[in-house]
Amino acid sequence: MNSSSFFFVIIALVLALCIAYFQYFYKSKDRRPLIFALFGLRSASIFLILLLFFNPTIKKTELQTNKPVLAVLVDNSQSSEYFNEQQEISRLVGKFKSDQLLNDKFTLSFFSFGNSFQTLDSLTFLEPQTNINQAIESVNTVYKEAISPIVLITDGNQTLGNDYEYSSTSKQIYPLIIGDTVKHKDLRVSQLNVNKYSYLGNSFPVEALLYYEGNQSISSEFVIHKNGKRVFSKKISFSNDKRSITVETSLPSSQKGKNYYTASIKPISDEKNIANNTKNFSVEVIDEQTKIGIITSVLHPDIGAIKKSIETNKQRKVAIKVINNDIFKTTDYQLVIMYQPNSLFNKLIAEIKKEKSNYLIITGSKTDWSFVNSLQLGISKNAISKDENYLANFNQNFLTFGQSDIGFEQFSPLQDKFGEITVSKPFEPILYQNINGISLNVPLLAMLEENNQKSAFLLGEGIWKWRATSYLNSNSFTDFDSFVSNVVQYLASTKARKRLDVTMDPIFPSNATIDITAFYVDSNYKFDDRATITMELSSTENTIKRELPFSVIGNAYQLNIEDLPAGDYTYKVSVKDQNISSNGTFRVTTFNVEEQFTSTNTEKLNRLADRTGGESFYKTKFQDLKKSLLENTDYFTTQKTITKDKNIIDWYWVLLIALFLLTVEWFIRKYYGKI
Known part of the structure; x- marks a missing residue:
């Protein structure tokens, strides 16, 4: 009891004595033993009531005993039923619950696991998958500070989650192994790696990992079917030294929509489990060919170079048309490229503005800049008749889409009419102009976007030389074609975000x-x-x-x-x-x-036990497991002293005693006629 509580107790005692004295002795000469008894009852009852009112705290010391926890994890998945181990598992759980020695030493906690982890209520063996690692990690979290070895009743075959063999638990694990421990000959499709999507007319890769369990040399055949029709097959051979094979192939994307396939390996004689010989997969074939129109006023090598670069992606198709006065349907294309526009482009520009089509304008020595300036497209040039050569400097801060420097500064200059450029709309430059080694803060290639309409300007002709230079530098057109592809992909994308x-x-x-x-x-x-x-x-x-x-x-x-x-x-x-x-x-x-496993994964469970400091046992060795747990001196009962502050008001018996004393006093006074 602290000093303040002691002070309140003294005050309560003094007040109780004073009140009782005032009632029984003040101006009274009666000193019979009865009066002293009544005085004592009244003093005690008032003292207890005042204690409740002041509510002092008293320190209470308790000795707490903590037994180690034995967490019993039970496999409740369908594989237990597949191995016909339901009764054996239930029998083992019953042994743990009824064993008095184990219950004396440990506090037993039972959990079931499968697709999920939960406190054991009843065993159904209907869980569709097995996540052993989740169960181990969950127990480690629940009993993080406690001494708590784990008994794991399972066949060791996991179908979901991280590899339990490398679980980060700090607890000793004792696997109690169930299932069929005999190794049977088995072939299985262990894994399939397939892209989810493919474009119509393309091919998509399929990678199959095939596994053999056995000692003899055998031969089989791997087959892929689509709608019951064989689309691929390959003869394969396994041996004791060659237990796994990876088969790779490519299948054509010839039908739009979701296409379902079955990959299987033909079973061998005496194979117990053939359910794992087959896996199904699907690929969604997309028909989203991007159509791009190039409209030109002149014939130029740039047009052929641009077309080749764009069409390196088979999902893009380029149509080239020479401008005339006919109306051009921009809705037929995801992107319109206007090469060296002049007044003949007037109707086309009007259609682009009406439909808000995405476009790219490439200018050059034949461009009518007076016409371009009148369109108010966001870029204009005070051009003169003299041509100028413009080198390119890459903008390292370009963020609109991913693009790296492919050596633009080494490329040949582009040619355009000389003049001051004015950009009246927000833009993002990919390339800046460079004249005679002087870098200008003026765009050579820039992206603009306004009201969900994308546009771009390339201010110069001669880009075909860039493609040729890129090939000379890297012995491939890949870098340049990827650059053009990035620009086209950004401009041709018209997808609105779905809600x-x-x-x-x-x-x-x-x-x-x-x-x-x-x-x-x-x-x-x-x-x-x-x-x-x-x-x-x-x-x-x-x-x-x-x-x-x-x-x-x-x-x-x-x-x-x-x-x-x-x-x-x-x-x-x-x-x-x-x-x-x-x-x-x-x-x-x-x-x-x-059902894909033919036997218990004994090796993995043994490695788990060794790594965590536990020991593995077969289902028939319950007594050996019990002995190991009981004799292990690491699992001991701990005691600790706990000091708690207890409020008097929490002691209901104090109020009951006070009421009892008042009641006794009342009956005595009534009996002797003092009321």
């Missing part, structure tokens, strides 16, 4: 949870968490139709779908009360990721 963006994989195994993320922004393109977003889901056979709501989690909308049968599905994600939606398709395959 609703839906992200999901195109293909899922039948036992997986389907995770869908939607990102929705308001008209100012800021995340909007007030919307109601739903998904209309249906199978292609119309046997399944659902409407599912999204939930806001962080800065996105999330939806999880479970237990969808194998098949093809279409979906439409919509924002309520908004004319905004996103459509798509996906496929659920019959592949069960938990």
